[in-house]
Amino acid sequence: MDLSKSESTKADLATSVAAKQPSGSSGAELFEQGINPIKRRLMIGGFFVFVILAWHWTVTWTGVSHLIFPGPLSVAKSVIDGFESGEIVRHLWVTLYEILMGFAVGATLGFLLGAVIGQSALMEAVFYPYVVAFQTVPKVAVAPLFVLWFGFGMTSKVIITATIVFFPVLANTIVGLRSAPRDQIELMRAFTASSWHVFRMVRLPHALPYVFAGLDIGIVLAVIGAIVGEFVGAQAGLGYLILQRNFSMDAAGMFAILIVLSLIGTVLHALVRWIASRVIFWTDAFADLSRST
Amino acid sequence: MKMTDSVAAVQPAAFRLEGVHKRFRSKDGGDVVALHDVSFDVKPGEFVTVVGPSGCGKSTLLRILAGLARASQGEVTLAGKPVTGPSRDVGVVFQAPVLLPWRTVMENVLVPAQIQGRDVKTSTERARHYLQLVGLEQFHTKYPSELSGGMQQRVGIARALVNDPALLLMDEPFGALDAMTRESMNVELLKLKERTGATIMLVTHSIPEAVFLGDRVVVMSPRPGRITQIVDVDLPRQRTLELINTDHFGTYVSGIRANLHATGGLD
Numbered sequence: 001m002d003l004s005k006s007e008s009t010k011a012d013l014a015t016s017v018a019a020k021q022p023s024g025s026s027g028a029e030l031f032e033q034g035i036n037p038i039k040r041r042l043m044i045g046g047f048f049v050f051v052i053l054a055w056h057w058t059v060t061w062t063g064v065s066h067l068i069f070p071g072p073l074s075v076a077k078s079v080i081d082g083f084e085s086g087e088i089v090r091h092l093w094v095t096l097y098e099i100l101m102g103f104a105v106g107a108t109l110g111f112l113l114g115a116v117i118g119q120s121a122l123m124e125a126v127f128y129p130y131v132v133a134f135q136t137v138p139k140v141a142v143a144p145l146f147v148l149w150f151g152f153g154m155t156s157k158v159i160i161t162a163t164i165v166f167f168p169v170l171a172n173t174i175v176g177l178r179s180a181p182r183d184q185i186e187l188m189r190a191f192t193a194s195s196w197h198v199f200r201m202v203r204l205p206h207a208l209p210y211v212f213a214g215l216d217i218g219i220v221l222a223v224i225g226a227i228v229g230e231f232v233g234a235q236a237g238l239g240y241l242i243l244q245r246n247f248s249m250d251a252a253g254m255f256a257i258l259i260v261l262s263l264i265g266t267v268l269h270a271l272v273r274w275i276a277s278r279v280i281f282w283t284d285a286f287a288d289l290s291r292s293t
Numbered sequence: 294m295k296m297t298d299s300v301a302a303v304q305p306a307a308f309r310l311e312g313v314h315k316r317f318r319s320k321d322g323g324d325v326v327a328l329h330d331v332s333f334d335v336k337p338g339e340f341v342t343v344v345g346p347s348g349c350g351k352s353t354l355l356r357i358l359a360g361l362a363r364a365s366q367g368e369v370t371l372a373g374k375p376v377t378g379p380s381r382d383v384g385v386v387f388q389a390p391v392l393l394p395w396r397t398v399m400e401n402v403l404v405p406a407q408i409q410g411r412d413v414k415t416s417t418e419r420a421r422h423y424l425q426l427v428g429l430e431q432f433h434t435k436y437p438s439e440l441s442g443g444m445q446q447r448v449g450i451a452r453a454l455v456n457d458p459a460l461l462l463m464d465e466p467f468g469a470l471d472a473m474t475r476e477s478m479n480v481e482l483l484k485l486k487e488r489t490g491a492t493i494m495l496v497t498h499s500i501p502e503a504v505f506l507g508d509r510v511v512v513m514s515p516r517p518g519r520i521t522q523i524v525d526v527d528l529p530r531q532r533t534l535e536l537i538n539t540d541h542f543g544t545y546v547s548g549i550r551a552n553l554h555a556t557g558g559l560d
């Protein structure tokens with residue numbers, strides 16, 4: 001009887017996790033439990049329609065020029081045109097590549113260095129001041145240097161993105177590696193575990209929720225990194241396209257890119273959370289962590 | 294002490310403590326004496342319980358035997374060999390089950406075997422055997438979060454036993470459980486002891502638990518932690534919960550309680 005009870009709680013947990021995913025929000029599920037799904041969808045859809053209409057009417061009533069603040073219709077048209085002509089798609093691939101490569105490089109380095117520094121208080125005392133010093137330099141200010149060193153191509157953007165993603169992953173990895181309960185480590189030692197065993201079997205898994213929280217922050221920052229890099233100097237990419245459309249006074253076209261960028265960010269963020277929920281299946285700590293950070 | 298000395302001459306003690314002292318440095322720089330001149334030894338197959346109020350150093354004593362802490366002074370030997378660190382021949386159970394939540398019950402039980410690089414197949418067989426002894430064989434694919442507190446602690450016991458340790462050290466293993474679960478766990482532990490023949494030292498702050506489980510009860514008093522009494526419990530080996538209500542059992546319990554009172558342990 002104990003068993004069936006615990007199974008049902010696990011099933012509840014699984015569905016609440018699943019329900020959490022598509023909305024991408026966290027913490028809201030408690031309030032939504034009593035509301036029937038049709039009403040919920042109507043509310044979500046209704047609010048979206050309301051926002052679009054409010055936007056449209058504000059633009060029409062104030063009579064502001066489309067060149068300065070476009071309405072939803074001209075933005076939608078610009079998005080569709082951009083995809084049909086292939087212009088947005090072409091630049092999107094460049095930016096997406098920069099985001100993902102920069103994220104991969106920054107996250108890997110952040111995790112590896114975090115794993116080294118997280119080993120001991122001594123390591124932290126030796127290395128961490130440099131990391132903090134590096135972090136306090138605004139990456140946006142360094143971006144021109146990277147372009148100078150690595151050129152107008154994608155490499156400089158990948159590097160800028162990587163430096164931005166690096167820190168949150170590193171900091172979270174260090175904290176995560178410290179998070180394993182003392183008695184769990186003691187118990188491992190009592191079973192004659194080496195430091196490597198303790199790291200691999202206890203400290204690393206305990207660190208994973210923190211690492212994923214860092215990755216979650218990192219992926220959103222990666223979008224910013226790539227765009228900043230393209231602003232400084234580029235031959236392609238959505239950031240480059242924004243500047244180009246800015247020069248030609250195409251406000252609707254710029255809005256279209258902003259929407260695409262926000263979609264990229266949202267999808268990547270949801271992807272990281274989805275992977276996290278698969279990897280860290282034993283706890284819903286990830287949702288709590290990412291909420292607080 | 295004299296009697297145990299003569300026994301030790303015949304067969305080596307499972308473990309032996311000789312004049313063990315333990316001092317900690319407190320935050321203000323002074324010395325805190327956790328253990329003062331603790332000596333006793335335990336025969337193989339014996340079930341010894343250590344009882345005393347919090348702060349009497351009984352957990353420190355267990356940690357020294359587990360090789361997790363070092364005695365400041367004195368001799369500690371396991372089967373005749375001095376303790377220099379954690380030993381492969383010792384299994385440990387803490388108050389909290391401290392299972393790894395990302396591992397199934399079976400995988401948790403196998404942790405010590407993996408650490409010590411033992412053969413997977415025979416270890417799995419042994420794990421299955423011990424899970425059966427603690428009554429959890431059908432739960433081996435479950436995760437700890439799917440088990441009750443008592444079940445989790447039983448997994449912890451199976452884990453401590455998986456390498457067939459010569460000595461099982463238990464630090465208030467049932468302290469976090471409700472009274473009813475605790476009683477039934479006590480009975481199960483005695484059965485387990487019967488079937489495995491392991492030497493067990495169990496630390497507790499419950500006098501009835503110490504008397505119910507122990508062949509001998511080591512009574513300790515706090516500040517500094519020292520042994521005030523070692524009681525041979527002359528009760529039948531096959532113990533049931535009805536025993537707790539007998540006069541004989543009550544005499545032991547009140548005797549130990551009076552001793553703790555006299556030494557200031559129950560202030």
